[in-house]
Amino acid sequence: MTTALLTDRYELTMIEAALRSGRAHRPCVFEVFGRRLPGGRRFGVVAGTGRVLDAIADFRFGTDELDWLSDNGVVDEATLQYLADYRFTGSVHGYREGELYFPNSPLLTVTGTFAEAVVLETVVLSILNHDTAVATAAARMVAAADGRPLAEMGSRRTGEEAAVAAARAAYIAGFSATSNLEAGRRWGIPTMGTAAHSFTLLHDSEEEAFRAQVESLGAGTTLLVDTYDVRAAIETAVRVAGPSLGAVRLDSGDLPELVREVRAQLDSLGATGTRITVTNDLDEHTIAALRGAPVDSFGVGTAVVTGSGSPAAGFVYKLVAHRGDASEQWMPVAKKSPEKVSLGGAKRGERLLHDGRALAEHVLVDDDRDGVPEADEGTPADGSHGGTVRPLTVALVRDGEIDERWVGPEGVRRARVHHAAAVAELPLEAFRLGRGEPVLPTVVR
Amino acid sequence: MTTALLTDRYELTMIEAALRSGRAHRPCVFEVFGRRLPGGRRFGVVAGTGRVLDAIADFRFGTDELDWLSDNGVVDEATLQYLADYRFTGSVHGYREGELYFPNSPLLTVTGTFAEAVVLETVVLSILNHDTAVATAAARMVAAADGRPLAEMGSRRTGEEAAVAAARAAYIAGFSATSNLEAGRRWGIPTMGTAAHSFTLLHDSEEEAFRAQVESLGAGTTLLVDTYDVRAAIETAVRVAGPSLGAVRLDSGDLPELVREVRAQLDSLGATGTRITVTNDLDEHTIAALRGAPVDSFGVGTAVVTGSGSPAAGFVYKLVAHRGDASEQWMPVAKKSPEKVSLGGAKRGERLLHDGRALAEHVLVDDDRDGVPEADEGTPADGSHGGTVRPLTVALVRDGEIDERWVGPEGVRRARVHHAAAVAELPLEAFRLGRGEPVLPTVVR
Structure with a gap:
C-alpha cells in the first residue's frame, strides 16, 4: 500500500513548476515545528515519528497512481517521469518519538532536493499532527491517574x-x-x-x-x-x-x-x-x-x-534553508507575512537540565554545518549555564536509509520508555491541568 | 485489506462467551443513534454510510488475522472457527448518506445474529462518528459561505x-x-x-x-x-x-x-x-x-x-431487540442505568413536512414487523398532521447483499445531491451558528 497519494495536489504542481524553472533539485531543508502548544498545555509529546518513517519508505508512485494522475491531468509528462522514479534519498533528523516538545522545537528536519522533500509535506504533517495531539492529551491523563x-x-x-x-x-x-x-x-x-x-x-x-x-x-x-x-x-x-x-x-x-x-x-x-x-x-x-x-x-x-479538545497539534512544514546556485552555502529563508514570522536555517534542539530537572528548551541554528543537524543519543554533557544539556535531535534517516531502531513495535516500545524518562525530568508545575504557559521556555541560540 | 481487526477486543470475547452460552445465534437488532447533536448544532448530517457498507464487505478474518488471534490467546478454537467462516448475512437499513438527522434518529439498524451483528460495532461506529462529525461541521460552513x-x-x-x-x-x-x-x-x-x-x-x-x-x-x-x-x-x-x-x-x-x-x-x-x-x-x-x-x-x-470543535458525533450502537427462544416474537430490550435510558425495539424515521418545509423528525417503533424497518425512497406521502411525510429509512443491505447504489463514487455523488435537497427543506433558523437546540423536534411515535 503506497502512501504517495495521501498528498495535497499542490505538492505535485509545485514539483512540475520547479522542474520547469530548474529549481526542483536545489538542496533544501524543511522543518516541522509548532508555533504554540495546543490547548494551553504545559508540554507536548512527540508521537508518530515511527509511522512517518514507514510512510517515507512506502512513498512510491506505482502504475495505478501514475495512471490516475495522468488521466486527471494533475501534472505533465516530465513530472510523471520524475514521480515514477521517486525514492527519498535525503536525510531526516528529529526529536525521538516520545520526547517532549515546546513552542518552536525543531521536531523534524528533512534535508533533500526541493522536489523530494516538499512532496512528503502532507503525509508527514498528517501523521505528526494527529499522533502528537493524542499523545499530548494522553500524557495529561496518565499524570492525572x-x-x-x-x-x-x-x-x-x-x-x-x-x-x-x-x-x-x-x-x-x-x-x-x-x-x-x-x-x-x-x-x-x-x-x-x-x-x-x-x-x-x-x-x-x-x-x-x-x-x-x-x-x-x-x-x-x-x-x-x-x-x-x-x-x-x-x-x-x-x-x-x-x-x-x-x-x-x-x-x-x-x-x-x-x-x-x-x-x-x-x-x-x-x-x-x-x-x-x-x-x-x-x-x-x-x-x-x-x-x-x-x-x-x-x-x-x-x-x-480526539486530543481532549485539541485534535490537531498545529505543526507546519516549512522551508527554512536552501543552497544557492552560485555558492555551496546554505541560505536561510523564511516568509515575512505578519503574524507568521518563521526563523530560517536548519536547527537542532537541546534540553537544559540542572540536577536532572529540565530548565529550558534550547534551539540552535546551525548555518555553518552541512544543512543537517548532527547529534546523537547520549548522556547529557556539560552546558553553558551551570547545568547539563541533553541533545534532543537524532538521525532518523541518512541518505535514504531509515534507522530501524525507530520503526515497528520495537520503535514503539523504545518511544514509551524514552517518554517516561523525559517526563521524569519535568518540574511539578508541568502537571497542572488548567490552561497556561509552556512549563519550559524556548531559547533560540 | 480486511477491516476485521479494526475492532475492539470485547466484540470477539463476547462472541466466544455467547457461543458457549448458546445465545450467539439469537436474531438481534442493533441500532446506531445519537442522544444529542454535537456542539449545540441545529442539525446533523449523516456521512460514512457508503464506507460502512465497504467495511462490511471487507470484514473477513483471513489466515493472518486468525493466526494473530490464536497466538495471542484472544479467543478460543471454537470462536476462531466461527470467525474463519464469517460473512455478514443479515440486513442493514438506515438513513441515506447525506440525510439530516436529529437526536434519537435511528440512523442505522443492523439485523442479524448476535455474533454477526455485534462484531461490526467498532468499525461501524468509527466510520459514522468520524465522517458525520466532519459533514455536520462542513454543512455549517457551506451555509456561512x-x-x-x-x-x-x-x-x-x-x-x-x-x-x-x-x-x-x-x-x-x-x-x-x-x-x-x-x-x-x-x-x-x-x-x-x-x-x-x-x-x-x-x-x-x-x-x-x-x-x-x-x-x-x-x-x-x-x-x-x-x-x-x-x-x-x-x-x-x-x-x-x-x-x-x-x-x-x-x-x-x-x-x-x-x-x-x-x-x-x-x-x-x-x-x-x-x-x-x-x-x-x-x-x-x-x-x-x-x-x-x-x-x-x-x-x-x-x-x-476536526469537526470544528466536535470531532466525534457521539453515536452509539445498541442492542434494541432480540428474538426469544420460546416464541418467534421480537423482544425490545434496553439498559436501565441512570442517565442513559434507551428505547427498545427496531425503528425507522420519517420527516414531517408542510409545504416542503421540515417540521419534525418522527421515529416509529415497529415491534410488529419482522424486526427490519422496511421503507424505501419515494415521494412524501400524506401524513397525519396535515403535512406530508418523507420516509428516511432505506434498505442498504438485504440478506448480506449490499445495494450498490450507496457505495463507491456514485454513492458519494448521490449522497451530495440528496444532502442538498434535504437541507433545502430546513427552516431558516437551522442556519444559526450559535449553540442552540435542534431545529426540529424528535417525536417518538
Whole structure:
C-alpha cells in the first residue's frame, strides 16, 4: 500500500513548476515545528515519528497512481517521469518519538532536493499532527491517574485507521493497553476488553450473562455491572464468579461516591481483591476528580483519541534553508507575512537540565554545518549555564536509509520508555491541568 | 485489506462467551443513534454510510488475522472457527448518506445474529462518528459561505486516512473540491491546489516563482501572494500573468479590509476577473464574518476535518431487540442505568413536512414487523398532521447483499445531491451558528 497519494495536489504542481524553472533539485531543508502548544498545555509529546518513517519508505508512485494522475491531468509528462522514479534519498533528523516538545522545537528536519522533500509535506504533517495531539492529551491523563493504569478504548470515536494510530500514541504516552486489536497486531500493544451492555441484554437475565462470561473467560474476568441495578449486579457477580472475581466495570461510574459504595459492597462480600475499573467519557479532569476514590484502573475513549479538545497539534512544514546556485552555502529563508514570522536555517534542539530537572528548551541554528543537524543519543554533557544539556535531535534517516531502531513495535516500545524518562525530568508545575504557559521556555541560540 | 481487526477486543470475547452460552445465534437488532447533536448544532448530517457498507464487505478474518488471534490467546478454537467462516448475512437499513438527522434518529439498524451483528460495532461506529462529525461541521460552513465555493484542504491536520474520509464527508455536505489526491482517486472528488509559500521561498525572487508557476500551470492559475508583501506581490502577479490571472490566494486573509484592498488593487490593474481565494484557519464563524467582503472562494483546513470543535458525533450502537427462544416474537430490550435510558425495539424515521418545509423528525417503533424497518425512497406521502411525510429509512443491505447504489463514487455523488435537497427543506433558523437546540423536534411515535 503506497502512501504517495495521501498528498495535497499542490505538492505535485509545485514539483512540475520547479522542474520547469530548474529549481526542483536545489538542496533544501524543511522543518516541522509548532508555533504554540495546543490547548494551553504545559508540554507536548512527540508521537508518530515511527509511522512517518514507514510512510517515507512506502512513498512510491506505482502504475495505478501514475495512471490516475495522468488521466486527471494533475501534472505533465516530465513530472510523471520524475514521480515514477521517486525514492527519498535525503536525510531526516528529529526529536525521538516520545520526547517532549515546546513552542518552536525543531521536531523534524528533512534535508533533500526541493522536489523530494516538499512532496512528503502532507503525509508527514498528517501523521505528526494527529499522533502528537493524542499523545499530548494522553500524557495529561496518565499524570492525572497518579500511577493507576489507563486503557485506551476510543476506537469507535475516531476514524477507523486513526483509531489504530491513536492507540499507539496513547501507549507511547504511558497508557497500559488498548481495546483495538489491529493496534495489538501492528504495534505489539497489549489489548484488553471483555463485554458490553449488549451481552447482558442478549441473555434472559444478568445472571445468565455473567455465568456465560465467567465460564468462557474465567473468574479473573471483568464484569460490567451497570446494565440494570449496580448493587444487585455486584451481588450477582460475586455469587457467580466467587470472591476471586477479577474486576467490575462501571460505565457510568464517574462519581466518587458510587465507586466508594461499590468498594464497600465488594469488601463486604469478601471480594477484597476484586478491582474496580471506571469508563464513561473520562478525560484528564474527571480522572483527576477521582483521585481520592478507590478506582483501580481507567478506560478512556473519546477524550484521548480526539486530543481532549485539541485534535490537531498545529505543526507546519516549512522551508527554512536552501543552497544557492552560485555558492555551496546554505541560505536561510523564511516568509515575512505578519503574524507568521518563521526563523530560517536548519536547527537542532537541546534540553537544559540542572540536577536532572529540565530548565529550558534550547534551539540552535546551525548555518555553518552541512544543512543537517548532527547529534546523537547520549548522556547529557556539560552546558553553558551551570547545568547539563541533553541533545534532543537524532538521525532518523541518512541518505535514504531509515534507522530501524525507530520503526515497528520495537520503535514503539523504545518511544514509551524514552517518554517516561523525559517526563521524569519535568518540574511539578508541568502537571497542572488548567490552561497556561509552556512549563519550559524556548531559547533560540 | 480486511477491516476485521479494526475492532475492539470485547466484540470477539463476547462472541466466544455467547457461543458457549448458546445465545450467539439469537436474531438481534442493533441500532446506531445519537442522544444529542454535537456542539449545540441545529442539525446533523449523516456521512460514512457508503464506507460502512465497504467495511462490511471487507470484514473477513483471513489466515493472518486468525493466526494473530490464536497466538495471542484472544479467543478460543471454537470462536476462531466461527470467525474463519464469517460473512455478514443479515440486513442493514438506515438513513441515506447525506440525510439530516436529529437526536434519537435511528440512523442505522443492523439485523442479524448476535455474533454477526455485534462484531461490526467498532468499525461501524468509527466510520459514522468520524465522517458525520466532519459533514455536520462542513454543512455549517457551506451555509456561512452563502453560495461561494469551499475547498477542503485539511489533510495535514488529521490522520492520513481520516483525511481521505474527511474530504469525502465535506464534499457530501456541499464543499466543491479537496486538496487530497487520494480522495480524488478513491471517491471521484474534484481536486485543487497550486503552490505553497515554500515554492516562492525556493526561488531567488517572488517574480521568478510566479513566472515558473504561470509557465507551468497557465495564467488561469492561483498565485499565493502573501509570502512577503501582499501589495507588491499582486503587482508582480498581474505583471507576470497578465490581467487574465485566474486567482490570488491570501493565506492570512481573514480580514475583510485586506480583501477589499486586494480587490481594489486587482481592479485598478485591470484584473477585474481575477478571483480572490482566502484560506488561513477558517471556520464557520470567520467565513460568516467575511460575508460582506469580496471573497470568491474559501479554503478550509483544520476546522472542517476536526469537526470544528466536535470531532466525534457521539453515536452509539445498541442492542434494541432480540428474538426469544420460546416464541418467534421480537423482544425490545434496553439498559436501565441512570442517565442513559434507551428505547427498545427496531425503528425507522420519517420527516414531517408542510409545504416542503421540515417540521419534525418522527421515529416509529415497529415491534410488529419482522424486526427490519422496511421503507424505501419515494415521494412524501400524506401524513397525519396535515403535512406530508418523507420516509428516511432505506434498505442498504438485504440478506448480506449490499445495494450498490450507496457505495463507491456514485454513492458519494448521490449522497451530495440528496444532502442538498434535504437541507433545502430546513427552516431558516437551522442556519444559526450559535449553540442552540435542534431545529426540529424528535417525536417518538
